Amino acid sequence: MSNTNPLDSQIYRFVTRPRQGNDPRSASLLADAHTLGLTAVQRLDCLDIFFIEGTLAPSQVAQLASNLLSDPITQSVEWGRLLTGAPGSKSPGYHVIEAALRPGVTDPVAEQIVRSASVLGITGVQRAAVGLRYEVYGETLTEDDLLALARRLLVNNIIQHFTLGEIEPAFPQAAQASGQVEALPIRSRSDDRLLALSEERRAALDLAEMQAIQQYYQAIGRDPTDVEFETIAQTWSEHCVHKTFKAAITLTQEDSPDASEKTVISNLLNTYLRAATQSIQAPWVRSAFVDNAGMIDFDDEFEVSFKVETHNHPSAIEPFGGANTGVGGVIRDVLGVSAKPIAATDILCFGPPDLPLDHLPEGVLHPRRIRSGVIAGVQDYGNKIGIPTVNGAIVYDPGFTANPLVFCGCIGIAPKGSHPRQPLPGDRVIVLGGRTGRDGLRGATFSSMTMDGQTGEVSGASVQIGDPITEKGLIEVILRARDARLYHAITDCGAGGLSSAVGEMSSQTGAEVELQHVELKYPGLAPWEIWLSEAQERMVLAVPAENIPALRSLCDLFEVNITDIGAFNDSQRLVVRYAGQVVLDLHNEFLHNGIPQRQLQAVIRTPAIQSDAPPGLAHIPPTNANHPPSIRSIPSHNPLSKMLLSLLAHPDIASKADVVHVYDHEVQGATIIKPLIGKMNDGPSDGAVLKPLAGRGRQAIVLSNGVNPQYGKVDAYRMALSVVDEAIRNAVAVGADPQRIALLDNFCWGDPKRPETLGELVQAARGCYDAALFYQTPFISGKDSLNNEYLGADGQRHAIPPTLLISAIGIMDNFEHTCSMDLKTAGNPLYLLGEHQHAWGGSHASLLAQTSPTQGRPPGLPQQAPQIYQTLHQAIWRGWVRACHDLSEGGLGVAAAEMCIGGRLGLNLVLPDDDPATWLYSETNGCLLVEVDASHAQHFEALFSQLAIRKIGMVSSQPRLQVTCLDELAPCIDIPLERLLQAWKGDSR
Amino acid sequence: MSLNTPVKALILHATGTNRDLEAARAFEMAGALPEIVHLNQLRRRERRWEDYQILTLPGGFSYADALGAGKLLALDLQAFFTEQVTSFIASGKPVIGICNGFQALVKAGLLPDSKHLANNHSAHRQQATLTFNANGRFECRWVHLAPVSPHCLWTNGLQEIIYCPVAHGEGRFVLPDPGDAQQLAQQNQIALVYAQADGSPANGVYPLNPNGSILDIAGICNPQGNVLGLMPHPEDHIFPFQHPRWRRGASGGLGLHLFQNGVNFIKQ
Structure with a gap:
């Protein structure tokens, strides 16, 4: 051109x-x-x-x-x-x-x-x-x-x-391919100048890492090329290698009587997350923490895979493109385990939509704009590529103003054992999909840095716009190539681009690549730019030479670019050439294992708890019920009603219909429990259930999530317990078998070099371990996004609240045994299952009452919860349960109101004592409201006779929510359904 | 045609098509033998139009909806297949365009009527369009469809309201002159309209009519009645458990009947 x-x-x-x-x-x-x-x-x-x-x-x-x-x-x-x-x-x-x-x-x-x-x-x-x-x-x-x-x-x-006025188009400047490679003298640099080099090239490497590079080059007697240095920086980035989770962490307890008492954790990932999975030994886990996505058994024929990624930094500066490519990236992760993508999830955290303009830090987009851009980006990619977006959440907090969080998940399905993993020497290195430009250079290191007002300008190149139709072509080609067994290994081009994809694939073998063969969007890219580009919609495959013609003809049919850029070999080295000249030559051992382990300090602040206690002991007795927020201080003739309506209207809790309807959640025809459900298709479902077209039996997949940054602000350990519990509870509520649920973790945190921040991360990881063992639910995949901080022009650091997303995937043997949250029939009894914990810390009622969020702790894990879930599952399986909804943000009051809304029916609740505020609005784990078919009520009560069960009300044909305290005549709450709806839905339809 | 000969349904796949598998499943359930065929296979004559009895243009985002939904697929049809598609339609074989397929049929000038030729006579003239929903947003939600044309082979004899999702951003049916819509109605070319649950008209009320189409038009057919284009997705409601309220015991409104009509038309 x-x-x-x-x-x-x-x-x-x-x-x-x-x-x-x-x-x-x-x-x-x-x-x-x-x-x-x-x-x-x-x-x-x-x-x-x-x-x-x-x-x-x-x-x-x-x-x-x-x-x-x-x-x-x-x-x-x-x-x-x-x-x-x-x-x-x-x-x-x-x-x-x-x-x-x-x-x-x-x-x-x-x-x-x-x-x-x-x-x-x-x-x-x-x-x-x-x-x-x-x-x-x-x-x-x-x-x-x-x-x-x-x-x-x-x-x-x-x-x-x-x-x-009128604009001129800006085409990329036509330039000659430079082929220029720069040597970076490193061998004789002082420590200061090593760090300066890291900064100059935005490598985000610390001194020990720079010294390790220096020592390697001193030993081999030359200096690195820019291609090599950039490759090492990407391969060793937090994003790619998760060095904080693998660091040696020295832990101290604040206010400990013995200040010298220190614990060393050698590797958070192994110590807590992998350890939980290994200890649980679930026979149906097919791949955990090994592949691009975790995998579990679906039926005799298929396995399902699940991966959740974040795309926070890119979404902060270009919300549409950031979210768009976040979705595209996680779909490629699933494609990278040779699976057909069948559903997407997205969990979004934004700053307050009503933030006054003068409260906006310099260089930061307004939360409303970030929100609309992110939602449009998710919509654009998911809808166009034809993958239903079926589950999610949106939460708001001022802490997310400068650092929004965008979690994108993707579920895939594939015939068992169809994902090949090992390239053989002689296999060609094949790139499929989009062409390569300067898009997203240094994205992996970009995501590992604190942002400031200049980040957008400097890192503009790190942002990409997706092209879902090109990725759709990849799906068509790769699934057919998989079925024809045309390749020996596959991975996606994500952060680090070809350097990371080819590097990972050849880490057990070796490879040689010629960069001049890579198809470019426009000429003029330097070799390191070609090698590191994060241009979207590309996959790398290891293909035996004899299969190339068959793969080419598939690509030809579906109009997908295919390029042969080199070969795998058994040299245990990665060698990259540009026009024949060697521009990179690294030993696998150094590239993949040469990174020194980070040494980090963590401090655990009180009021965190001694979490080595066996799970279950984290349970707090109701007598420890802290201090209810001063609900009665809210001016209204009925503060209890006012609180309920305010909670229902809170943006975290209110209807998300305006977002759900712009996502295609029906494509592929498998969504049998939909995100909005009930008599008018508008109740908030606890989870989604998919019955994939591919499956011939009655099996179905359950998806749900738990996220609660309000708890994270107060107590990271309890947050972890709570979100694991909530994800599992949501899944069980729609019908998942509690013994067939797997979890994914996504930690979004601030700067782990700050000991208190790292201390919270350690606590959350411990919480994951304790909760996973408590429920016997293994982790199969995870990801962390650290350094979600913003250095304002004022010199202040704006860090996000510690935020852990737990995504759950469950398998049920018979889709008929699903359950929805909408009330079904007047006259049926309503039960509260589980030990209600009366906790106020981090609760939404506290938030609304503007009580100090640290007043009281978030709930722990009630001891009976695993048994309650197992028994509830039996009851659902027997067909006794007509509706089931979990207690989460806003507590029992909100859950009851949502059930009324879902079924357009009323409820008469009778509370056990004269403290309605605590029963209705404090928060708890382990509890659900369950409508039981009146004719099976006795059976149901008998089934739960040894467990915490309380008959708490009756479904009513009168469209109102009435709450009465035991031994009182007049209801303390009596709100017409219309008012509940108005508060919860606003104008949305 | 013999009862034993399978009815072959061509499901046309273009770059960006994504509801082809559901359409194939619907035709399979309706008793046909569906085959997903890439447009390039037809261009290269690896597949022949005349080997199929039903033509389906399924939903999706062909060419990413660049320059208008269905526009570039329409261009492909005009540039490569005008003769084949014209003769397929003229032979009276059933043709159905769903969502993106409907958009392509309209923009290729094949609906409402393929008798109008473009100035240079090389293709059909576009007489109507499907444009951005009145509220400017993509809409994925379930709608009720009243089959109102006795004339269209796809909807003929359907008594029951069809209940199925829409999933589109550009579904508002627009004619150059609003009076043209009355004419379509008189010619029984309005095949499906957005309705209330009891079948009474949506009367343009959102969200019953999700996109603001004139006269609540959800689908139209050609004057011969063998070509149907519709925005909603009956192929996403072919099993009772796809109904949004099957957990409440709700059933009926299957979109499957539409596909059965198309297949039975050939079998009879």
């Missing part, structure tokens, strides 16, 4: 305009502008711009305009040669802002324009670009207003450039 003749090649500019005034896209932007306080904007029209460069006859330009670039019914189109410097403004009060993608940002539409022009028989098109034109009207608008509108709403500087 660089060989255009400037004499006959022209850039044409096309603008399409909706024919009718009521364009939804423009209307929604105008509303957003007003929300941002830009009320001087009276009208805003959003138009599409296309730029096409080529040698074209006038009739061809007209044909492109009318047949390709516009819809004849709804749009008009105007076009002409690109004129630079056109003012754009036509009359007073009327202004134009135009935006276009920065050069090199993935632009699938532009690629389709070039392809489709040739379908139309127009061969002279060389390249294309797209942009957006905003026609803004406002009598009093100033230039400052327009700049604010552009920066705060219309344009993201990271991926777009804009101008007031």
Whole structure:
């Protein structure tokens, strides 16, 4: 594309305009502008711009305009040669802002324009670009207003450039492939200069690591090339190697009587997470902590895989692209275990949507904008690639303002034993999928650093936009290649790009790669950029030479790029060439095992607990019920009702229907317990159940999650216990067999170099271990994202609350034994199962009552919980249970209200004593509300006779929630269903 | 045709198609022999149009919906297959376009009526469009569909309301002149409309009518009645347990009947 003749090649500019005034896209932007306080904007029209460069006859330009670039019914189109410097403004009060993608940002539409022009028989098109034109009207608008509108709403500087007036497209500069490799003198550097080099190249390596590199090169008698240094930095990054979880941690207990008492943990991952799995020895676990995703048995024929990743840093600076590629990345993880992706999950943590603008740290996007961008990014990728998004959560806290969290999960299914894992010497190194550009350079090290106001500008290249349709092509090709047994190993290109993918695959063998064979998006990339690029939608396969023709023909059919870049061998070395010249030559042993173990200090602060106590002893007796928040201080004629309605309206608890409906949760036809459920399809399901089309039997997959940063702020250990419990409880509530549930951990934390922060991480890992053993649920996969901190212009550190996401995957043998949370039939009794713990620490009631969050601890694990779940599962299996819902944020009151909403029925609750606030709004683990078929009530009670069970109410045909205290006549709460609905749903439908 | 000869349904796969497996499953359940065929296999003549009795354009995001949903698949149909598709339709064989497939049929000028040719006569002229939902958002939710055309072979004889999900961002059916919609209605070309649970009209009320289509149009057929295009996904409700309220004992409204109609039309 660089060989255009400037004499006959022209850039044409096309603008399409909706024919009718009521364009939804423009209307929604105008509303957003007003929300941002830009009320001087009276009208805003959003138009599409296309730029096409080529040698074209006038009739061809007209044909492109009318047949390709516009819809004849709804749009008009105007076009002409690109004129630079056109003012754009036509009359007073009327202004134009135009935006276009920065050069090199993935632009699938532009690629389709070039392809489709040739379908139309127009061969002279060389390249294309797209942009957006905003026609803004406002009598009093100033230039400052327009700049604010552009920066705060219309344009993201990271991926777009804009101008007031007409814009020119920015194509990547045509440059000669440099082939340039730089040697980095390292052997004689002082410690200070070693650290300076790490900083200069944004390598995020510490002194010990830099010294290890120095020693290696001193021993082999040369200096590293830039390709080698960057490769080591990526391979040794927190993101790739999880060095904090593998560090040697010296632990001290704050306020310990013996201050010299220290414990050393050699490896958090092995000590707590892997250890739990090894100790439980579940026979149905097929792969834990080994592959790109964890795997468990599904039925006799299939196994399922599950992986959850985070994409926090990229989402902070470019929410759409960050979330978009987060989804794309985790789908590739599942594809990387040769499985068909069948469902996606997403759990999102944002700053408060109503954060005042002047509270926003410099360089940080407003939480509303991050939220809408992230949700649009998840929607775009999942919907387009055809994978249903079936489970998730959204929580808000000021701690996530600068560091939003985006957890993306993907579930896959594959025939048992169909995933090959070992490349053989002689196998070709094959790259499938997207072409390589400068996208996402140094993403792995970027994600391992604290961000500041400059991060967006410096790391702009780390952000990518996804191309789900290219990844869809990968799915089509790889599943067929797997069934034809065409490859010996496969992995995805994630952080670190080819360096990490090829490096990992050849770590037991060796490989040679020629970078000049890699297909590029545009020329001019230095060798290290090609090798490290995190361009999306690529997979690396080890393919025996004799299978290449078959793989090529599959790629040809599905229009997927395939490139042979080298071969695996048994040299135990990784050798990379560019145009024949060796640019990297490293021993596997050094690259993969040469990283020194980090030595870290952790301090455990009180009020954390001695967690080596056997699980179950963490249970706190109800007498230790701390201090209820001063609910009665809330002004209202009925503080109890007011609290319930406020809880239902809290953004963490309120209906997520507006988000659920923009995700396709039905594609693939397997979602049999849906995210919204009940009489009007709007109740909040505890989990999702999938019955995959592939499975021939009655087995089904259950998905659920637990996350609670409010608990994390108070007590990381208890948070871990609680979120493990909640994930399991949610799964059991919809029908999972408690003995067939596996867990995934995702730790999102601040900077682990701070001993207190690391202490909390240790406590959470301990909590995972204790809870996993308590419930006998193994961990099969996990991931950590550390350094979620933001260094503000004020010099203050803004760290996230310690946040642990536990995702649960359960298998049930018969999908008929599922259960939903909506009340079914008036007259049925309602039971409270489990020991209610009356805990207030980190509760949403405390949050609303603005009690100090550290007042009291979050709940622990009630001793009977495992038995309760097992017994409940039996009752569901016998068909006695009509509805079942877990008690989580907002406690029993919220759970009961949600059950009423789901079934559009009423409830009469009778509380055991005269402390309704505690029963209704304190929080607890291990408890569920269960509607039981009246004709089986006796059987049900008998089944639970040795366990904590309390008949607490009755389903009523009167559409109201009534709560009465024992021995009192008048209800303390009596709220019509309509009011509950209004509080919980707002305007959403 | 002999009862023993399988009815072969071509499920057309283009880059970005993603509900092809569900469509195949629906046709299998309806008694046909579905085959997912990539557009490139037809271009290379590895598969022949005339070997199939039913043509299905399934849902998905062909070419990422770039430049408008279904637009570039429509362009492929016009550029490579105008003759084959025209003769498939003219022969009276059942053709169904679901969601993205409907968008492609409309943008290729094959619906509402393939008799209008473009100026250069090389392809059909686009007479209507499917554009962004009135609320500007993608919508995945369950809708009730009333089959209202006795004329369309796919909906003919269906008594029951179909209950199935929509999942689209560009599903609002638009005609150049609103009066054209009345004409479609008079010609029995409106095959399926968004309705209330009891079958009474949605009357444009969101979310019963999820996208703001004129006259609650969810699906239309050609004047001959053999080509149906619809936005919702009847292929996602072919088993009772896919019903959102099967745990409440709800049943019925299966989309399967639509596919059975198409297959039975060939078998009879």
